[in-house]
Amino acid sequence: MTETLAIRARGLERTFRRGAVRALAGVDIDVPAGASVAITGPSGSGKTTLLHALAGLLPVTAGEVRIGQEVPRTPADWARFRRDHIGLVFQDDWLLRRLSAVENVEIAMQGTHLPPREQRQRALDLLDRVNARAFAHRRPAGLSGGERQRIAVARSLANRPSILLADEPTGELDSFNAEQILRLLFALHGTEGLTLMIVTHDTALAARCALQFRMHDGRGRFSGTEKTE
Amino acid sequence: MTLFGVALRNLSGWQPRNLGALAGITIAVASFVALVGLARGVEHSLLSTLVDRGTDLMVTEAGALDLVSSIVPDARAEDIDEIEGVTRTAPELSRLTSLDDGRSVGVVGWPVGSFPWESLTVVEGRLPAGPDRREVAVGEALAERAGFAMGDEVWLFQTRFEITGVVTAPTVLARSLAYVPLTQAQALTFRDGQATVINVRTDPDRPDEVAGRIRERFPDLAVERAETLASDFMFARIAAVLAYAISTVALVSAGLVIFTAMSTAVAARRGEIAILSAIGWARWRIVSALLIEGTVIAMVAGVAGAAAGVLAAEAVAARPDISGFVAPRIGAALLAQGVGLSLAVGIVGSLLPALSVTRRPPAEVLRGK
Numbered sequence: 001m002t003e004t005l006a007i008r009a010r011g012l013e014r015t016f017r018r019g020a021v022r023a024l025a026g027v028d029i030d031v032p033a034g035a036s037v038a039i040t041g042p043s044g045s046g047k048t049t050l051l052h053a054l055a056g057l058l059p060v061t062a063g064e065v066r067i068g069q070e071v072p073r074t075p076a077d078w079a080r081f082r083r084d085h086i087g088l089v090f091q092d093d094w095l096l097r098r099l100s101a102v103e104n105v106e107i108a109m110q111g112t113h114l115p116p117r118e119q120r121q122r123a124l125d126l127l128d129r130v131n132a133r134a135f136a137h138r139r140p141a142g143l144s145g146g147e148r149q150r151i152a153v154a155r156s157l158a159n160r161p162s163i164l165l166a167d168e169p170t171g172e173l174d175s176f177n178a179e180q181i182l183r184l185l186f187a188l189h190g191t192e193g194l195t196l197m198i199v200t201h202d203t204a205l206a207a208r209c210a211l212q213f214r215m216h217d218g219r220g221r222f223s224g225t226e227k228t229e
Numbered sequence: 230m231t232l233f234g235v236a237l238r239n240l241s242g243w244q245p246r247n248l249g250a251l252a253g254i255t256i257a258v259a260s261f262v263a264l265v266g267l268a269r270g271v272e273h274s275l276l277s278t279l280v281d282r283g284t285d286l287m288v289t290e291a292g293a294l295d296l297v298s299s300i301v302p303d304a305r306a307e308d309i310d311e312i313e314g315v316t317r318t319a320p321e322l323s324r325l326t327s328l329d330d331g332r333s334v335g336v337v338g339w340p341v342g343s344f345p346w347e348s349l350t351v352v353e354g355r356l357p358a359g360p361d362r363r364e365v366a367v368g369e370a371l372a373e374r375a376g377f378a379m380g381d382e383v384w385l386f387q388t389r390f391e392i393t394g395v396v397t398a399p400t401v402l403a404r405s406l407a408y409v410p411l412t413q414a415q416a417l418t419f420r421d422g423q424a425t426v427i428n429v430r431t432d433p434d435r436p437d438e439v440a441g442r443i444r445e446r447f448p449d450l451a452v453e454r455a456e457t458l459a460s461d462f463m464f465a466r467i468a469a470v471l472a473y474a475i476s477t478v479a480l481v482s483a484g485l486v487i488f489t490a491m492s493t494a495v496a497a498r499r500g501e502i503a504i505l506s507a508i509g510w511a512r513w514r515i516v517s518a519l520l521i522e523g524t525v526i527a528m529v530a531g532v533a534g535a536a537a538g539v540l541a542a543e544a545v546a547a548r549p550d551i552s553g554f555v556a557p558r559i560g561a562a563l564l565a566q567g568v569g570l571s572l573a574v575g576i577v578g579s580l581l582p583a584l585s586v587t588r589r590p591p592a593e594v595l596r597g598k
């Protein structure tokens with residue numbers, strides 16, 4: 001009852017194609033701070049849409065998202081919240097091809113008023129943590145998919161977020177690289193109390209999370225709980 | 230890494246989209262500078278050739294389209310000389326003729342010893358010495374272009390003339406003409422007793438008053454201040470209109486080129502823009518980065534285009550068929566206009582697409598490749 005929530009969303013709705021597609025059809029979700037949540041469900045059930053809505057990457061047609069105690073409303077609010085509180089990892093790495101690995105991490109600290117030297121130091125430390133220090137000064141083009149995804153994870157952690165949202169972060173990787181990334185995420189979750197939400201089709205990965213939120217046709221609920229609407 | 234650093238890094242490497250924008254703007258600015266410079270050169274050289282002759286008033290046939298087609302009896306010069314306020318007069322006959330090699334040259338005839346000759350400075354040799362002599366003084370630009378030297382023979386109006394002098398004058402046009410005694414020009418073009426213009430010098434303070442008196446006395450003649458006539462001159466009018474038309478066209482096309490180049494460049498980067506938003510960049514920050522990129526491209530292209538425009542104008546003016554007639558007039562102001570134009574359109578051209586692309590929620594792009 002009094003547990004702190006990292007995310008609290010109510011009545012999230014989102015339609016596409018002038019209402020023909022109801023990607024989110026009224027989703028409520030409470031994510032306790034420090035929890036690990038797997039978002040599962042069939043393809044097209046709205047998992048990605050939900051994640052995007054929770055990060056403010058996509059305006060919802062109806063509903064409200066609360067991050068901690070606050071409700072970001074404008075795109076500018078959301079940008080600030082993402083910078084300061086929410087790390088994002090996608091299936092693709094989305095690294096900027098012109099920037100080196102360390103620069104790709106640094107750009108996430110734009111506007112934080114951290115002096116450039118400290119930005120660089122912090123970016124290098126993060127790369128160290130994801131085991132990517134060796135290619136800190138190389139551009140993404142010459143790196144493997146696993147290496148690039150590790151850089152993307154380092155970037156998502158740049159400003160010590162309290163929430164990390166990941167959309168099939170290992171979808172493009174072989175099992176060895178996938179395991180490396182997951183170990184890293186769960187380690188951060190364990191040591192720093194990072195709230196983790198991972199969209200996945202992988203039942204083994206889902207089982208590693210403390211909670212499973214199952215999506216179906218734009219609706220979702222925590223499995224194992226018997227909450228009704 | 231600073232915002233500026235990120236923007237500049239995005240420009241590094243020879244990326245096709247940046248090169249495309251760069252090339253487009255460079256060409257647009259270059260053609261703007263070159264065309265406007267040339268058009269102004271044409272206008273200017275006509276204007277100043279007439280004005281620099283030391284003539285206050287020019288008397289022509291009323292209703293003539295331009296200076297070359299006007300016909301006035303040369304005896305009018307003496308009549309006009311008697312009018313109060315007129316200090317000197319000189320009839321002039323100008324014709325175009327062709328040289329051996331087929332290129333045309335303007336030939337001007339003045340009475341030997343009359344005041345317009347004073348507008349020429351002898352570089353070498355002397356001016357034609359008497360009305361009966363088939364002697365010609367050539368402008369130094371003409372001499373250089375045609376390879377004339379002192380003592381050479383030259384055929385004008387199918388007649389042999391001796392080059393007795395090389396002269397210089399303040400304008401390219403004046404330096405490109407050939408000067409002969411009036412009587413020779415009249416005899417060889419079957420225009421005995423005729424002039425195209427009568428040059429008039431007046432008391433310095435009263436040219437308009439004197440012009441009125443001449444008009445009153447000779448209603449069949451047109452009397453104008455030299456500078457007015459020059460800018461009224463058909464060619465000068467055409468050149469002025471062309472200069473405006475060309476600069477408008479160059480401006481508009483430059484604007485379109487820059488705008489499309491920038492829009493394409495921005496649209497091609499929706500992924501990068503979306504991820505910057507996803508990692509928490511505020512919209513103004515993303516727009517600024519794109520604006521810096523656009524401005525840097527426009528700045529580089531503007532300077533390169535201005536330089537290329539100068540070279541192109543010089544190259545056009547140096548073409549053998551027109552060399553010497555037109556000197557491009559490209560001053561600091563025109564160059565600044567070229568660069569400024571490039572900057573203005575670069576800023577607008579990157580700002581508008583940047584604003585539009587950052588209005589879309591990043592999710593659309595980030596759903597997957």
Ligand SMILES: Nc1ncnc2c1ncn2[C@@H]1O[C@H](COP(=O)(O)OP(=O)(O)OP(=O)(O)O)[C@@H](O)[C@H]1O
Binds near residue numbers: 023
């Ligand atoms: N931008 C969009 N335009 C049109 N339809 C969309 C858009 N985004 C999502 N949809 C639709 O919304 C529904 C939910 O999509 P979403 O991507 O959230 O599913 P998902 O659960 O993530 O699927 P997957 O497991 O395949 O990634 C789908 O029917 C999808 O086609």
Ligand SMILES: [Mg+2]
Binds near residue numbers: 047048049
């Ligand atoms: Mg998905």
